[in-house]
Amino acid sequence: MQSFGHREGRAALSRDEHVQGSDERDGARRHKRTGRWLTWLICVGLGAVLMIALALVSHSLVKPFVDEGVHFAQIRQFLEGDWSQHPKLTTLTLYHATLAVVLIGVQTLGEWLHLPLAAALPDGRWPGMPSVDWARGISLVGFMLLALLVWRLLPSTYQRLDHALPLPQARHEASRQCWQWIWLPIIFPYLALVYTDPWIITLVALQLVMLVLQRRIMLLVLIFAGLGLRQDSIVLLGLWGGLLLFMTHQQARQAALSDDGCGAFHSPLRRLATWWSLTQRWWWVALIPVLAFLVFLEWNGGIAMGDTSRHQAGWHTGNVGYYLSVIGMVFLPLWLADLPRQWRLVCQRPWCLVALLGMTLILATTYGVTHDYNFQLWTIRNRWLLWLRDHPAGLWVTMLLCSSVALWWLRAPLRLGNGGLLLLMLALMICSRELIETRYMLPLITVFQLLRVPERPAVERAMTLWAMAMGAMLLAGLVLTRTLP
Secondary structure (H helix, E strand, O other): OHHHHHHHHHHHHHHHHHHHHHHHHHHHHHHHHHHHHHHHHHHHHHHHHHHHHHHHHHHHOOOOOOOHHHHHHHHHHHHOOOOOOOOOOOOOOHHHHHHHHHHHHHHHHHHHHOOOOEOOOOOOOOOOOEOHHHHHHHHHHHHHHHHHHHHHHHHHHHHHHOOOOOHHHHHHHHHHHHHHHHHOOOOHHHOOOOOOHHHHHHHHHHHHHHHHHOOHHHHHHHHHHHHHHOHHHHHHHHHHHHHHHHHHHHHHHHHHHHHOOHHHOOOHHHHHHHHHHHHHHHHHHHHHHHHHHHHHHHHHOOOOOOOOOOOOEOOOOOHHHHHHHHHHHHOHHHHHHHHHHHHHHHHHOHHHHHHHHHHHHHHHHHOOOOOHHHHOOOEHHHHHHHHHHHOHHHHHHHHHHHHHHHHHHHHOOEOOOOHHHHHHHHHHHHOOEOOOOHHHHHHHHHHHHHHEOOOOHHHHHHHHHHHHHHHHHHHHHHHHHOOEO
């Protein structure tokens, strides 16, 4: 009887476990379906928001706005059958050629379907040509497709960098950081304009993904695509090389810990073997673009093409202060969350305070506004630059805060690499230009946003709300006052 009762109890327990496991699987499937529907609903909502932004910009800015004039003139020239470089365009023309080819296809389809593709401008400058609104729309759709690809690949990228990260958490973090990235105030207003920057930052994000996933051929293709959009993106090879070195050493350290302890990793032979293996696998990914860029320099006689008056070579240390102030504004909730940690750090290590004051002195004394374009008042950037120039007290206070932003970026935890590498690349990318232009830092902002380790949930929610509010406000400024960031 005891044996029979024991068997009966075990059978009942097995049935209970089976029912419980089935309920858990059903709950997981329901949660997965709900999460998938919620994700796609958010994507549709974001697409609707971007289309509304496009409609607002097209209604407010009937003619090409600022740099759109040069970009659309190049597209128009291609549409007329002239495939030469526009004299005022300083970049390569992959972006313009892509839009022109798509517009030719759309125009052909429009002729079949009798769609109103011709521009209806008051002065009739481009009769019979696709309007700038169509170019804006196709540019925005191209960005959305590339950004969707980034979002789909980012979870696997996060898992490659952290093998212990569950897939649902990786998807959640990727969705949140992509959402914040698109809404960042120095990115969102440009999405509905004919500018190369939205495509560039998505290509930079895809290059980062392919680097981590070690898809070398795809990375090489994306590097050449980036050079075709803007040739000075060659400098990003230094960033990819640094991140690759960090990733290789991280993998070698993990292998050494699992094999024979950490001591073997620090041996010179182990380091030489790591570097040699890295060189063997990746040398051609760096060498081919560099050789192509050298051929381009020899052919063009310099980096910039066409009108080179905006891109004079030189070194301008004072530019760093402005870009650090933009970083502090863009990531304000993250920087404010780090201030208590900075206070504890300064109290524990007084030399950090000396370093902050020294950096403030350098930034304030080297600050200057000299380029002609920075005296035009149709951008928030130029108004801010000139205000700092005319108010010395405000300049010193701002540069002290910028030094704090630099300390935060230097210490910010990243999934790969560290903030010091990003600060070095920032200096190389912006100090070599006399013109102070916010868009020059968008690739590094993209890399930081996608690689940063998430803060606590309250800070992340504040960051999401801040990005959305500032992005919408600056888009409203573009539409209502015709002012760019």
